[in-house]
Amino acid sequence: xxxxxxxxxxxxxxxCCGVLQFVAARWKLSGISFFKRTTFGYLFAVLAxxxxxxxxxxxxxxCVPGIEGAEVFALFIASSLASFIxxxxxxxxxKRKLRLSVKQHNPEEEPGLDxxxxxxxxxxxxxxxxxxxxx
Amino acid sequence: xxxADKTLFFWINDLVGEVSIVDRFMRLIGNDYFILVGMALxxxxxxxxxxxPEHRERNQRAVWYALVGVGFACAIxxxxxxxxxxxxxxxxxxxxxxxxxxxxxxPSFPSNTAATAFAFASGIWLGNRRVGYxxxxxxxxxxxxxxxxxxxxPFDVLGxxxxxxxxxxxxxxxxxxxEPFPTWILNGMRRIYLA
Numbered sequence: 001x002x003x004x005x006x007x008x009x010x011x012x013x014x015x016c017c018g019v020l021q022f023v024a025a026r027w028k029l030s031g032i033s034f035f036k037r038t039t040f041g042y043l044f045a046v047l048a049x050x051x052x053x054x055x056x057x058x059x060x061x062x063c064v065p066g067i068e069g070a071e072v073f074a075l076f077i078a079s080s081l082a083s084f085i086x087x088x089x090x091x092x093x094x095k096r097k098l099r100l101s102v103k104q105h106n107p108e109e110e111p112g113l114d115x116x117x118x119x120x121x122x123x124x125x126x127x128x129x130x131x132x133x134x135x
Numbered sequence: 136x137x138x139a140d141k142t143l144f145f146w147i148n149d150l151v152g153e154v155s156i157v158d159r160f161m162r163l164i165g166n167d168y169f170i171l172v173g174m175a176l177x178x179x180x181x182x183x184x185x186x187x188p189e190h191r192e193r194n195q196r197a198v199w200y201a202l203v204g205v206g207f208a209c210a211i212x213x214x215x216x217x218x219x220x221x222x223x224x225x226x227x228x229x230x231x232x233x234x235x236x237x238x239x240x241x242p243s244f245p246s247n248t249a250a251t252a253f254a255f256a257s258g259i260w261l262g263n264r265r266v267g268y269x270x271x272x273x274x275x276x277x278x279x280x281x282x283x284x285x286x287x288x289p290f291d292v293l294g295x296x297x298x299x300x301x302x303x304x305x306x307x308x309x310x311x312x313x314e315p316f317p318t319w320i321l322n323g324m325r326r327i328y329l330a
Contacts, residue, residue, distance in 0.1 A: 008168070011172070012172065012175075015172070015176055016176070016179055019176050019179055019180045020183070022180065023180055023183040023184060024183075026184070027183065027184065027185070027186075029183070049176070053169075056168070057163065057169065062166045062167070062168055062169075063162055063165075063166050063235070063236050063237060064237050065237055065239075066167060066168075067167075069209055069247055069251075070209065072167070072168075072171075073205065073206075073209070076172070076175055080179055084329075111325055111326050111327075111328060112188060112325040112328065112330060113183060113191065113325075113328060113329075113330060114187075114188055114191075115328060116328060121328060124328045125327065125328065128326065128327070128328075
C-alpha cells in the first residue's frame with residue numbers, strides 16, 4: 001500500500017513538473033522555466049509526462065485494488081503543490097541572472113503569475129516583502 | 136429499465152476477447168488512474184493558462200468549479216452508496232461477465248469514476264467551453280471502458296455522469312453565493328504569485 005502511494009505521488013509530481021514547463025514555455029513565464037529556449041521547455045514536458053506515464057503503468061499492473069478515491073484526490077493536490085515548490089526553487093536557482101530585468105520591471109504593476117514573465121518566483125516574493133516593509 | 140441496462144451491458148461486455156489490443160487499451164483507460172490523472176493534469180495546466188490576467192482568472196474560476204464539483208460529486212456518490220447497494224455485474228451474473236479488472240467491493244451505482252470525470256469536464260466547461268468540450272471525450276471514454284471491462288452497468292455510469300454534471304452546476308451556484316470569498320482567495324493567491 002505504501003509502495004503505490006509513493007509511486008503515485010512521484011508519478012503526479014513528475015507529470016506536474018512537465019505541465020509547468022509546458023505552460024511556462026507556452027505563456028512565456030520565464031521565471032518558472034528551467035530553460036532559455038521554449039523548445040527545450042516543450043521537449044522536457046513531453047519527456048517528463050510521457051516518461052512518468054510509461055514508468056507508472058509498466059512497473060506494475062494498475063488494475064488491482066490501490067488507493068481510495070479521497071486519498072487519490074488529496075495525494076494529487078499534495079504532489080502538485082510539491083511540483084510547484086520544486087519548479088519554483090529550481091528555476092529561481094537556474095535563472096537568478098534574471099535579476100537584471102527586475103530593474104526594468106514596473107514596480108506599480110499588479111502582482112500575480114504575470115510577474116513571473118520577468119522575474120523568478122523567489123525574486124517576486126522578495127520584492128513583495130520589500131514593498132510591504134517600505135509601505 | 137433493468138432489462139435494457141442488462142442488454143446494453145452484455146452487448147458491450149461481449150466485445151471482450153474480440154481484439155486483444157482493444158482489451159488491453161480498455162484495461163488501461165478503465166483503471167482508477169490513467170484518464171483521471173490525465174484530466175486532472177489538464178485542469179492543473181488551466182490554472183496557469185491565459186493570454187492576459189482576465190483570461191487567466193476565467194480559467195482559474197473554471198478550475199474552482201471543477202475541483203469543488205469533484206468534491207460534491209464524491210459526496211453525493213458516498214450518500215447514494217449508503218442508501219442503495221446495487222450489485223456489480225460480475226456479482227449479479229456470476230460466470231456470464233467477462234471481467235478484465237479486479238473485483239471492486241463498493242456498490243455499482245453510481246459510478247464514482249464517471250461522476251469524477253464528468254465533474255471535471257463540466258466544471259471546466261462552465262468557465263472555458265473549448266477545453267470543456269475537449270475533456271468530455273476522455274470522460275465518455277472512461278465511462279465506456281468501465282462497462283467494457285465489466286465493473287459497471289451502463290446506467291451506473293449514466294447516473295455517475297449526471298451526478299458529476301449536477302455537482303459542477305452546484306459548485307458554480309455555491310461559489311457564486313459565497314462571493315466575494317472566492318475572489319478574496321484568488322486575490323490572496325495572486326499576491327503570493329500563485330494565481
